[in-house]
C-alpha cells in the first residue's frame with residue numbers, strides 16, 4: 340500500500356503562492372474566530388502561520404463566546420467594505436447561538452476564500468467554479484499530482500457536508516468520474532463503498548471505514564480528523580503499529596485518527612492518505628491559493 344503523504348505537495352503549493360507574492364501581488368486575509376474552542380484556535384493559528392510563510396498579510400479577529408449574530412454581521416460588513424482585505428474566513432463551527440447560515444451568506448462572494456457562500460457553491464454545482472472549498476480542492480490537487488485517474492473512475496464520497504462531501508462530489512463529477520454519495524442513511528454502506536476505485540471518506544467517525552468497505556487496490560482518501568484517547572481503540576485502529584500512537588496518547592492525552600481504520604485499510608487499499616500528514620496539510624495550502632486568487636480577481 341502506498342501512503343499518499345501530502346507534505347511535499349502542500350509545500351509546493353505554498354511555494355508557488357510565495358513566488359507570486361514576491362513578484363508583487365499583494366494579498367491579505369482576515370480570519371474570524373468566535374469563542375474558545377481549542378481545535379478552532381489551533382486551525383486558525385495554523386492558517387495565520389501559513390500566511391506568514393507565504394507573505395500574505397493577515398489579521399486575526401478573535402471574538403468572545405458571547406458575540407451575537409448581529410455583532411458578527413457588523414464585523415463581516417466592515418471586512419467586506421475594506422479594500423485592503425482580499426479574503427475573509429470565518430472559522431466553523433460558530434457557537435450554537437450564532438446564525439451560521441446568516442454569517443456565511445453575509446460574506447462578499449468575491450472574498451469568500453472558503454467557498455462556502457451559496458453563490459460559490461452554486462457556481463461549483465453549475466460546473467463554473469470560482470472559489471472551491473479548500474479541502475476538496477486540495478484532494479483534487481493530490482490526485483492530479485500522483486496521476487491518479489479520475490475520469491471514468493467509480494468514485495464514492497462518504498459524507499455530504501457543505502464543506503467537504505458535496506463540493507468533493509461536484510469536483511469529481513466535473514472531472515468525469517461516476518460519483519456516488521453516501522451518508523448516514525445509506526443502506527449497507529460497505530456494499531456501496533466496495534464498488535469504488537476512488538473512496539473519499541469525510542464523516543467524522545474514527546476508523547469507521549474498514550477492510551470490508553474497501554475494494555482491493557482502491558485509492559482511499561481519509562478526510563477525517565478525530566481525537567482518540569482510549570488505548571484499546573488505538574490498538575484496534577493501529578494494530579502492530581500502535582506503539583507510537585500509544586506514546587502520543589500518553590504524552591498528549593489523545594492521538595489524531597481519520598475516518599478510516601488504518602491497519603485494516605493497509606491490507607486492501609492500493610493507496611491511502613495518512614492522518615495526520617495527508618489531507619489536512621493541503622487544506623491550509625489551498626486556503627493560501629484561494630486568497631491569492633481573490634486578490635488577483637479583485638485587482639484585475
Ligand code: NAP
Nearest residue numbers: 474498499500503522523541542543562563564618619622
Ligand atoms: P459533518 O458536517 O459532520 O458531516 C458528516 C457527514 O458524514 C454527514 O453527511 C453524515 O451524514 C455522514 N455520516 C455520519 N456518520 C455516518 C455513518 N455512520 N455512515 C455514513 N455517513 C455518515 O462533517 P464534515 O465537516 O464534513 O467533516 C467530516 C470529517 O472531516 C470530520 O472528522 C472533520 O474533522 C474532518 N475534516 C477535515 C478537514 C481537513 O482539512 N482534513 C477539513 C474539514 C473536515 P448525514 O448527512 O446523513 O448526517
